[in-house]
């Protein structure tokens with residue numbers, strides 16, 4: 001296969017079902033005490049765009065199945081597919097994926113899914129990324145895709161986490177934003193800050209968003225991802241700041257607290 | 259059956275009474291949309307049906323409320339796997355709205371404030387199976403859930419129930435809507451698990 005999937009085919013073309021494929025866990029990396037990156041090997045993976053996701057299906061011995069969506073954390077790279085999963089303490093699937101699922105184990109995945117919440121390397125306009133918690137995952141795929149494609153599109157990322165210890169991809173983000181004038185990273189801490197942080201913990205508000213975001217006149221494409229309530233409030237604020245609603249793309253992971 | 263995940267037992271919280279395959283029961287009302295919530299005031303609101311030769315049939319908010327209403331109690335199924343049972347709505351049946359519309363179209367595209375679209379076979383809007391609703395659970399419909407008014411087509415996945423609906427265009431040929439163009443199924447029958455194109 002060459003390159004990422006094309007635009008959705010025109011209507012009435014024969015539509016192929018997206019198949020379930022067997023992936024194998026090749027590598028794990030702990031991002032935080034409760035979030036783990038899973039590197040999967042998926043033979044015949046068709047390729048994907050930054051921002052897309054997969055469905056993961058688990059099957060118990062008696063045939064019971066559970067299925068959840070997970071964003072792809074890295075741009076397309078042959079048969080490698082990367083996810084980062086946040087453990088939800090009493091959840092069904094995320095504790096399995098972060099604690100039980102072991103290198104060499106198989107799992108079924110289906111995708112890529114989603115053709116709207118995507119960034120394409122040929123996109124030139126400025127990009128604003130706003131992440132709440134694990135909502136960083138598909139946005140990190142965009143940051144990485146920009147590097148992989150040597151794109152000059154200017155990126156700004158606002159990343160809200162509860163505490164410094166909840167930050168995913170911490171080193172990589174620090175390193176990338178230092179090395180690259182085209183990528184600005186702003187962190188927001190809502191519960192506890194690093195010791196020398198200039199401001200107390202707080203939620204991302206209108207004033208701060210207006211300094212972090214590109215001015216609306218620059219017509220950036222905005223990608224907002226995280227828990228429902230976070231996405232709802234950030235998207236409303238962007239519209240209030242004058243951004244064209246058609247340029248604000250959102251991906252909601254589910255209820256808050258997840 | 260798929261391949262077994264070693265060590266996975268599942269939590270099986272709820273016995274699933276009457277749910278389509280792959281769905282779980284939800285007590286809350288999750289929100290799903292592709293962008294910000296449009297804010298539309300009722301005095302600016304309109305609902306327009308345009309037939310395949312371009313004739314327009316238009317209702318203002320007041321005219322819409324004056325139409326004979328119904329209070330459907332239905333189960334809804336979202337493609338993100340939650341289902342909610344016995345939801346109570348209030349609105350106007352598409353049979354009423356389409357009653358005087360001259361058409362021999364087979365397809366419909368619902369379009370919304372904010373630019374969302376979704377396509378449906380016209381048949382799926384008829385015979386007491388589809389409504390434009392303006393109240394949920396006895397209250398005015400929240401903007402987050404599609405207010406002032408949304409389409410309600412509960413026998414299809416909920417993305418077909420366009421929020422903030424502004425009108426319906428009737429077409430002789432099918433035309434993919436927003437999610438349909440992005441790889442979701444053209445019809446979206448939850449009982450057949452038609453989530454993505456080709457399912």
Ligand SMILES: Cc1cc2nc3c(=O)[nH]c(=O)nc-3n(C[C@H](O)[C@H](O)[C@H](O)COP(=O)(O)OP(=O)(O)OC[C@H]3O[C@@H](n4cnc5c(N)ncnc54)[C@H](O)[C@@H]3O)c2cc1C
Nearest residue numbers: 068069070071084085086088091092093094134137253271
């Ligand atoms: C488009 C999309 C992309 C996503 N991408 C990611 C990602 O990249 N990384 C990531 O970590 N997550 C992602 N998610 C979230 C992910 O899909 C799961 O929702 C998450 O992992 C929790 O699943 P779980 O099975 O562990 O928890 P669940 O078992 O689903 O439980 C979640 C919460 O709901 C409660 N709950 C569930 N069912 C019931 C019930 N029947 N009764 C009472 N309470 C219940 C649980 O107590 C728990 O608090 C994404 C979601 C979407 C929609």
